[in-house]
Amino acid sequence: MDKGEESSMREGYVDWRSRPAQRGRHGGVCAASFILVVEILENLAFLATASNLVLYLSKFMHFSPSSSANIVTNFMGTAFLLALLGGFLSDSYFTTYCIYLISAITELLGLLMLTVQAHTASLNPPVCMSVNRNVSCEEVDRGKAVMLFAGLYLVALGVGGIKGSLPPHGAEQFDEHTLHGRKQRSTFFNYYVFCLSCGALIAVTFVVWIEDNKGWQWGFGIATAAILISIPTFILGSATYRIKIPTGSPITTIVKVLIAAINQSRASRKTNNAIENMSTTPSNTAGASDEEHAKGMTEIQTVTEDLKFLNRALDTTPTPPWLRCTIKQVEEVKSVLKILPIFMSTIMLNCCLAQLSTFSVQQAATMNTKIGSLRIPPASLPVFPVLFIMILAPVYNHVIIPFSRKLTNTEMGITHLQRIGTGLVLSVIAMAIAALVEIKRKSVALQSGLINSTEPLPITFLWVALQYLFLGSADLFSLAGMMEFFFTEAPFSMRSLATSLSWASLAMGYYLSSVLVQLVNSITAAYRHTPWLYGSNLNHYHLERFYWFMCILSGLNLLHYIFWARRYSYRTSGANYQKEIQMGNESPDV
Known part of the structure; x- marks a missing residue:
């Protein structure tokens, strides 16, 4: 074993065959490129399932709007929370390389189940019957529901493992011992969010159109094909990867x-x-x-x-x-415990983001979704923030960050905590805009005499795009900032688990959304005959009040975040960073 191989082993990296990784041969931009392509395919598969799921559950599986919203938030929350399991296993017993492959196969099995159910009429509930203009729908029975939820949660398990292993696997391809390597790693996180958006763009446009016009079996089929293609794509880059050796629990x-x-x-x-x-x-x-x-x-x-x-x-x-x-x-x-208050402060932001997959889609479904002669599926609304992120991410990385580095004369330019804080501010603004848009939507429903109808309202769905735009911008700033913050601030032996906190925050945000819906309904039912968020007609909901409530909670959360962020000191800066590098070089147990 030469000196380079010995150094690599001391740093804790091997290749996919468990041989010492070699500098210049393993890692770098080439290895990270495979991971970014895989992320496009993986996120396409996930969002092709999740983005339009609320309408699939309500229109085809005949769940109520509020039940559909809670099923979606619970599904997405579970998927993101399981990222902790993927990160834990990557740090402890397996490698990020193995966890990705196991998780991708698991997600593939779940998508196959959903595709078969959507394709087979006998596995779906009976078609709704219309009697005297009243539509009667029979909800999916227990046996069919079991197959539905088994498929969904196999997908959630696979997605969780991928989210917990793929980002740290990509970040580990860069040499943190050099300033150039750390800058490349920061670029990787920015382009990771960019690739997330690329997959999302295809999912919320092409795949959603296929689901609405050709059938859900085709939408699930495309998701299945995407995750299937991602597996050999990932394996193709095996010879270039450097893989962190698990160091125990x-x-x-x-x-x-x-x-x-x-x-x-x-x-x-x-x-x-x-x-x-x-x-x-x-x-x-x-x-x-x-x-x-x-x-x-x-x-x-x-x-x-x-x-x-x-x-x-x-x-x-x-x-x-x-x-x-x-x-x-x-x-x-100590390092782990110090980042937990920051982690807790991001949960409310992700609770706001959960509305993009639930009530915002249902709002758009009640409005005029035509642009000229082209009808836009409501679930394609996320195209607005996705396009904005795809434009802003390269601009941020190649213009804003270099300018801020020169302005502040620091390595980071804009700190991770400043990025996260910007996302929190945008989430407060977004929820205020969402409340105002819902007030306008309901006023149009009342004025047009369609308050008790399910017919499309004479108001364009582009109004709802405003809240998508602000929440999408908040997502760009917060998600990339969180992943890089948790990865760089965590100890070497816990980086996969720490990076997974970004997805765990999303999970808890989705769960919190479900809890808030139930809580609001319980409290408002105590002094009203009908809760704020109950029934089959969204026009009867008091969604604007719920959004104002979310806006207030987001504002209080912002103050909580500022309190902790002002007191946080970065461990990977100056002398502390050099000590961390020394530990990576010299300590055999890392």
């Missing part, structure tokens, strides 16, 4: 440090004196094994003052061997 490290800190807090009141001694002597890994002590000599030699409670895990008081912690482990757990 990060959850175990986190739990170990927390339990050790609590245990030592109860066992001794003399922790502060012990910690002061540790921070100035080579015995800073006291309590660990001799092997861990040797490794600790190449690690950060001081204990930070952040989250001082966790420093008690380093106490010299006799502890069980399995609770003995090194400074490296304690500082890694």
Whole structure:
């Protein structure tokens, strides 16, 4: 093994055959390009299923509008939450390479089930009957519903694994030891969002049109073909990938440090004196094994003052061997805990984004969806933010970022937290616009005498495009900012899991949307005969009040975010960044 291979092993990277990765041969732009192409296909498959799903459930499976909305948010929430599982397995036991392949096959099986059900009339509920202008629909029975949900949640499991493994797999292709490599990694995250949008553009235009005009079996079939093609495409780049070696369960490290800190807090009141001694002597890994002590000599030699409670895990008081912690482990757990308030602050933003897949689509479905002689499917509304993202992402990467770097004379230019904060501000504006548009839509319904009708209203659906535009812009700033922030701020051994927090935030946002709908209905039903968001006719909903409520919550969340963001200090800047690089070079356990 030559020096380059030894260095690669110390850094924790191998090729797809588990041989040491070589600089110049593995990783770089070429390897990341395969991943970006795969992401286009993967997101096409996912959004071809999800973007129009609310109408499939309500019109073809005969669920109510509110039930359909909750099914969609639960499905998408589960898919994104399972990204944590994909990230955890990638860091712990498997590699990002293996997790992607397993997840893609799982998603393929789910899409096959949905395609077969949509194609087979006997697996769908009976067609609605019209009697005296009243439409009667029989909801899908239990057996058919089981097949529907089995297919959906197999897709969710596959999507979660892909989201948890593919972004960190791409980011790991770049050498973080150099400024050029870190800039390339930042570019990767921007173009990752760009490729997400490319897949979304095809899904919400071509595939949605196919679903509305040719049948859902064709839409699901295209999604199935896309994920099928992505598998050999990903494998084709195998020879160029460098793959991070799994380092064991990060959850175990986190739990170990927390339990050790609590245990030592109860066992001794003399922790502060012990910690002061540790921070100035080579015995800073006291309590660990001799092997861990040797490794600790190449690690950060001081204990930070952040989250001082966790420093008690380093106490010299006799502890069980399995609770003995090194400074490296304690500082890694601190890094994870410090990013959690930022993570929590992004959930409300994603709750707002959930409306784009539910009530916003249903709003557009009640309006005039024609542009000239061309009829636009309501589920194609996301084309507006998608196109905006596709234009803004390259402009942001090649114009705004270089200009801001020169202006601020810093490596990042615009910080990750500033990007996320911009997204939160845009989400507040978007929900206010959504409320105003819904007020206008209902006023038109009332004036035209169609308040009790399901006929299209004489108002263009382009009004709803305004909220899509602002929320799409918020998504661009927040998602790329979150992924890069969590990846760079997390310890090396926990990066896949940390990057998955971006998708977990989306998941919790979708779940929160479902909870808020149920909560609002429960509370409003207590003083009204009819809840705000109940019934089969959207014109009878008080959706504008719900949007104002979301706007207020988003504003309060923005204040919460500012509180934590102003107090956050980046661990991967200046001297701290060089220490992280040194640990990656010298410590064998990473």
